[in-house]
Amino acid sequence: SIHERTTLNNGVKMPWLGLGVYKAEDGREVINTIKEAVSAGYRSIDTAAIYENEEGVGEAIRQVNVPREELFITTKVWNDRHGYDEAIKAFEESREKLGVDVIDLYLIHWPVTGKFTETWKALEHLYKEGRVRAIGVSNFNIHHLETLLEEAEIVPAVNQMEYHPLLALPELHAFCKEKGIQLEAWSPLTRGRIFDDPIIRSIAEKHGKSPAQIILRWDLQNEVVTIPKSVTPSRIRENAAIFDFELDQEDMDKINSMNKNHRFSGDPDTFA
Template sequence: MKSREDLSVKHIADRVKLNNGVEMPWLGLGVWKAEDGQEVASAVKSAIELGYRSIDTAAVYKNEAGVGQGIAESGIAREELFVTTKVWNSDQGYESTLQAFEESRNKLGLDYIDLYLIHWPVKGKYIDTWRALEKLYSDGRVRAIGVSNFHIHHLNDILESGSVVPVVNQVEYHPLLAQRELLAFCKSHQIVMEAWSPLMQGKLFEDPTLNDIAAKYGKSVSQVILRWDLQHGVITIPKSVNRERIAQNGDIFDFELSVEDMQRIDAMNKDQRVGPDPDHINF
């Protein structure tokens, strides 16, 4: 059954209340691999013009300055936007994370960041990195803190050692990697899951089940997948620099997938990743 919360996602401006009371848009623009400068700035401006209010970047994407340019040129009030960035693995640790945060904030040209994430659970470092995030949060330099690519055991380490519960866990999530145990764990701890690579980098566009469902609703496969995310209570941040695709990805609020079609998509799960397993990273 779909929850009342899931059914309430009716508009591109709709937000989910995080566990610290901050509200985050259900849909955002991802900018991984978007080139710094005009390409990413134009994508950000297009997304904002089309109604998006959430932008997700990271230090390692090397396009924070372009994202900041797009925000500055959008003409939208800063408080209407929700900006996420992430500390990269080589910068993890307490003092180095504090320094990396300031570098990201300066590149973005912002007084504060809405959401700051640990990008990957680097063994032996992510506990100290989380302490730094808690410091940034308590100092008011970031409105919310969370993690990315954390398995349940990584989250348990943070819950046991820290004093702040992450608001978000951003992970690879798509119909072939439904992460049911992780999603249930996050929901039980009031941690909202967020999907990166929700479209599996285009690898699902020819799937017959998804194409059949898309035809039924008069939607694209990408729109069906993104709607599936939302109806599972998962924030989604599809990446594109193409204005038409950005618009199409945002056009997912005028239909709902039936319980039967949700179950058909759920049944596609194969625990198949396009990215690395967070337990086996060497970068």
């Protein structure tokens, strides 16, 4: 069901499906979107300091009729707040905007060269103090993770990457599995660019599901946490209706065959 969770490497349970809120406007838009999602069964919200909607996210989670401990809130430290002291300050600013005592998952948004290891020390400190339930990274390729793990005391719980049928990251995924790092997909729907792909369309027709649902189901069956974004109530519900059918091996193989290491957004090796 939609309430299924993955157990992270520190025992914390994270929903397999969450709502991404990048570009959901702070205030009424993000508040209404989260209310809609929670009523559809979502419990996990993915925001970031750079999305400039943490206050609205905080307002929404106070307004919904769900106990705080059922909700799972992720936010991220932006590239201009790296370094030990800066990252702690950035965390406190996010925590205050969200209006929560504890953040569920705090991520390094991008691996800023030469800085992310020190930033990670700050996240470890926040974790040891109990101000965050799990810490992780985003946009870390294998070599970034290797550099981090050389100095880390705590293995990241999560690595959030651009991930979809055209960018399935088989080597990174295997590396993360070996280290106990949960892979999470951002832009899982490629922002709508592959809904007309003939493979996706034929599998959608076969199951009587939408292309978006086929792609998100593929994430789940690959054991990848997924956080599609929508502010449209019908799509929010559509994206959550992925727990009542299963792709067979042939479907999975066909979608897996679409991988061509193609990214639509920032490259972790050059972006930050």
